[in-house]
Amino acid sequence: MIHCFSVRGTRLVLDAHSQMLHEVDELVWALLCGGFTESGEAVRALGARYPAAEIAAALAEIEELRAQELLFAPDPHAGYEPPPPQVKALCLNVAHHCNLACRYCFAGAPETGEQLMTPEVARRAVDFLVTRSGGRRHVEIDFFGGEPLLNFPVIAETVAYARTRAAAAGKEVGFTVTTNGLLLTPEVRRFLLANRVNVVLSLDGRPEVHDRLRCTAGGRGSYRTVLPRIRQFVSDWEAWDGPRGYYYLRGTFTRHNLDFADDFRYLVGLGFTNISLEPVVALPDADYALREEDLPRVHREYERLADIYLELVRENAAVRFFHFELDLDEGSCLPKRLSGCGAGHAYLAVDAGGDLYPCHQFIGRREFVLGSVFAGELRSDLVESFRHAHVYSKEGCTDCWAKFLCSGGCHAHAVLESGSLLRPSRLGCATMRSRLQAALYVQAVNRMNS
Amino acid sequence: MGKHIRTINKRGLTRRKEVACGECQTSCQSACKTSCTVGNQVCLKEKKN
Numbered sequence: 001m002i003h004c005f006s007v008r009g010t011r012l013v014l015d016a017h018s019q020m021l022h023e024v025d026e027l028v029w030a031l032l033c034g035g036f037t038e039s040g041e042a043v044r045a046l047g048a049r050y051p052a053a054e055i056a057a058a059l060a061e062i063e064e065l066r067a068q069e070l071l072f073a074p075d076p077h078a079g080y081e082p083p084p085p086q087v088k089a090l091c092l093n094v095a096h097h098c099n100l101a102c103r104y105c106f107a108g109a110p111e112t113g114e115q116l117m118t119p120e121v122a123r124r125a126v127d128f129l130v131t132r133s134g135g136r137r138h139v140e141i142d143f144f145g146g147e148p149l150l151n152f153p154v155i156a157e158t159v160a161y162a163r164t165r166a167a168a169a170g171k172e173v174g175f176t177v178t179t180n181g182l183l184l185t186p187e188v189r190r191f192l193l194a195n196r197v198n199v200v201l202s203l204d205g206r207p208e209v210h211d212r213l214r215c216t217a218g219g220r221g222s223y224r225t226v227l228p229r230i231r232q233f234v235s236d237w238e239a240w241d242g243p244r245g246y247y248y249l250r251g252t253f254t255r256h257n258l259d260f261a262d263d264f265r266y267l268v269g270l271g272f273t274n275i276s277l278e279p280v281v282a283l284p285d286a287d288y289a290l291r292e293e294d295l296p297r298v299h300r301e302y303e304r305l306a307d308i309y310l311e312l313v314r315e316n317a318a319v320r321f322f323h324f325e326l327d328l329d330e331g332s333c334l335p336k337r338l339s340g341c342g343a344g345h346a347y348l349a350v351d352a353g354g355d356l357y358p359c360h361q362f363i364g365r366r367e368f369v370l371g372s373v374f375a376g377e378l379r380s381d382l383v384e385s386f387r388h389a390h391v392y393s394k395e396g397c398t399d400c401w402a403k404f405l406c407s408g409g410c411h412a413h414a415v416l417e418s419g420s421l422l423r424p425s426r427l428g429c430a431t432m433r434s435r436l437q438a439a440l441y442v443q444a445v446n447r448m449n450s
Numbered sequence: 451m452g453k454h455i456r457t458i459n460k461r462g463l464t465r466r467k468e469v470a471c472g473e474c475q476t477s478c479q480s481a482c483k484t485s486c487t488v489g490n491q492v493c494l495k496e497k498k499n
C-alpha cells in the first residue's frame with residue numbers, strides 16, 4: 001500500500017508496509033497516481049508529456065523498489081495475534097482534584113468528587129506494577145490528576161518506594177509527571193530534577209489562547225501566574241548538570257485557535273525548545289470542539305507549522321516539535337506499532353481509591369473498572385477487548401496508510417466519539433493523517449538538506 | 451539512488467519486524483498526556499546495540 005502526497009511542491013510517497021519514504025519526480029508521481037505498471041499503457045497515457053524511454057526508465061526504478069519490497073511491500077503481519085497481557089506502565093491519579101478549572105478537562109467533572117491518593121494505595125499500585133510486569137525490565141509510572149503536585153508528598157514517597165521495589169526485582173522505573181505548573185516550588189523543582197522525572201508542562205501558547213480555556217475556578221485566566229513558574233522550571237532544567245528527565249511543554253489547540261502554528265512560534269519565542277501541541281478531545285457540542293468543517297484548515301495549519309518549524313530549527317537546532325520527531329530509521333519495531341498505547345492490558349490507570357481502569361481517560365466511568373490494586377484478578381473480558389483492538393481489527397485501519405505510524409488511534413477518543421473501541425474517531429484520524437504528512441515532509445526536507 | 455526516485459530513509463520496517471522486547475516507552479496519543487505516537491518512539495534495544 002502506498003500513499004502519495006505533496007507538500008509545498010515536494011512529491012512524497014510513503015510505502016505503508018515497509019515504512020520507506022521516497023521523494024519522486026513528476027513522471028513517477030504520474031505513474032504511481034495513475035496506477036500504471038505496464039509501459040505500453042503508460043506511454044499511451046503520458047507519451048505526450050514524456051519520452052517513451054524516460055517512462056520505461058521510471059517504471060524500471062519503480063519495479064526495482066518493488067522487488068526489494070521498498071515499494072508495494074506486502075503486509076508484514078496479516079493474521080496478527082496480540083501478545084499476552086502484561087503490565088508495563090501505570091498512571092497514578094494521585095490527585096483527583098485541581099487548582100485550576102480548565103474548561104476542556106475531562107477530569108474536571110465535579111460529581112467525581114475530590115480525592116487524594118493515600119501512600120498505602122500508591123504503594124500497592126507499585127507492588128502491582130512490579131509483580132504484573134513479569135520479565136520486563138523497564139517499567140513506568142506516570143503521576144497524573146487533576147493536578148498531581150497537589151499530592152506531592154505521595155509522589156515523593158512513591159518515587160523512593162518504587163525505586164527500591166523495582167531495583168530488588170531487577171527493574172528500572174521511569175517517572176513522568178504532567179502538571180499545570182502552579183505548584184513548581186523550589187523544593188518540587190529540585191526533587192523532579194534530582195530524581196530524573198520527566199515533566200510535561202501544560203501551556204497552550206499565546207496568552208489569550210491559554211487564558212480562554214485554562215482558567216481558575218473563578219474564571220480568570222492562569223497564564224500570568226503559570227508562565228513564570230514554568231519558565232523557572234525550564235531554566236533550572238537547562239542549568240542542571242546531572243542526569244535529568246526530559247521536559248515538554250504541552251499545549252492543546254481547539255477550534256478557537258486553528259492558527260496554532262502561531263502558538264508554536266510564540267512558545268519558541270519565549271525561549272522554550274521542547275514543544276508539543278495536541279488537538280483537543282471533546283464532546284461535539286462543546287464550543288471549542290474541532291468540527292468536521294475545521295479539518296481542511298487543520299490540515300493547512302500543520303503544513304504552516306512545518307514551514308515555521310523548519311525556519312526556527314535553522315535558527316536554533318535545539319527546537320523540537322514533538323510530533324515531527326519521527327524516527328524513520330531507528331523507530332519502534334513492528335510489534336510495538338501494532339500494540340499502540342497498550343491501554344487496558346499493558347498500560348493501566350489507578351484512581352485515588354486504588355481501582356484500575358484501562359487508562360487515565362476512563363477514570364470515573366465505572367463500567368470500565370478492571371479491578372483494584374488490592375485484589376488479584378482483572379476483568380478479563382475488558383482486558384481482552386482492549387488487547388484485541390488494534391490496526392487489524394479496527395474499522396478502516398487495515399487499509400489506512402498511516403496504520404504503522406498511528407497504531408489505531410486513541411481508544412478513549414474512539415469510545416467517546418463512536419461508542420465503540422473498534423471504530424476510531426473520524427476527527428482523530430483526519431488530524432492524525434494531516435499531522436503525519438507534515439511530519440514526514442519535515443523529515444524529508446531535513447534529510448534532503450543534509 | 452535513481453534518477454526519478456530519491457529514497458529518504460536508510461532502512462524501513464522490514465528489518466525491525468520481530469523485535470518486541472517490550473522495553474520502549476508506552477505511547478499514549480491523547481491530548482492530555484505526552485501524546486506520543488508510536489512513530490516518534492525510540493527503540494531502546496536498537497539504541498543500546
Ligand code: SF4
Nearest residue numbers: 397400406408409429
Ligand atoms: S486510527 Fe485512523 S488514522 Fe489511525 S490507522 Fe486507524 S484509520 Fe488510520
Ligand code: SF4
Nearest residue numbers: 341359410478479480
Ligand atoms: S486510550 Fe487514548 S488516552 Fe488512553 S492511553 Fe491510549 S491513547 Fe492514551
